[in-house]
Amino acid sequence: MIETENLKLRRPVTEDLDAIHAMRRDPAVIRHLGGKPLNREEAWHRLTRLTGHWALRGYGMFIVVAKASGHVIGEVGLFDGYRGLSPDFDNAPEAGWILAAEAHGKGYAIEAATAAHRWFAQTHGEQRSVCIIAPDNLASLRVAQKLGYKSFGQVDYQGGPVTMLERIPF
Template identity: 45%
Template sequence: MEIPVIDTARLRLRGHYPSDLGPYLAMWQQPAFYQHLTGKPMPEEEVWTKLLRHLGVWYLCGYGFWAIEEKATGDFIGAVGFGEWQRNLTPSIKGFPEVGWVLAPHAHGQGYALEAAQAALAWGDAYLPVARTVCLVDIGNLASLRLAAKVGYQEIERVLYKDISVVLLERFAPAQLS
């Protein structure tokens, strides 16, 4: 399977490279990055496993996560895409691609997350096997909740996932709204 490359005005969404490990590991050591994800730093072994998951879901599901590369510098600054994580959650979201995005703290506030999310969702609207996608956001992550709303996600309900309060949101591809 060849992972599609998506170019936006300022970003390139691409499959992960082994060289992404260093900058991704550095992100996972910053409280501003992990506070709404795991609440703690992630060791190298787990970050590597996360990169492998991002790639592997492409091969199992036909969709997955892209690395976000800043075109001006060529730097890896985050990840965006869709997963199927088999979460033990009520209501069940199994079978629905789960969108997600993470961005290095130094890249916050520049509109990169919106640009990347819009590009990923445009691809998803054209190629995902179902019209509905879902999103889980930590209840305290106001920036991600605002971004989710900007790209069309609506809250379904608030649930506990692994003892963390999260907002479960959904979005339907625009062609399916009528």
């Protein structure tokens, strides 16, 4: 587990299903994730994918818990997405951050993502990472910029444009 000033980051567990389901059906959360809410079965598949990635790769998306409330407020980490976007994209760990609406605008995304990147560097070595963000997702683009990500192209992904960004820590 990772602890920051306001958050705890931990591996996903079965009991996270309800929180993942609630977050992944909230219009404020999914509007930049294709806009399609997940039903309970799809949320279960999301949870099993999160836990399976940890088992296969030794890293993945952390579940983010607010210390003050004890509520699950997001998913943050690095993973292998194998999206088929380009060799420049698919051959690097991909960073992601998704926060519940109650956590928006509080600086939690940058707090959690900074901690996740630090953990990844300590356990897997400093290396280039990538992420994709919809061009109109200004809040997420600000987080990426604060983390040191820079644009290196734009592609269509699942019916819409996304900006590909990279972070080179050297």
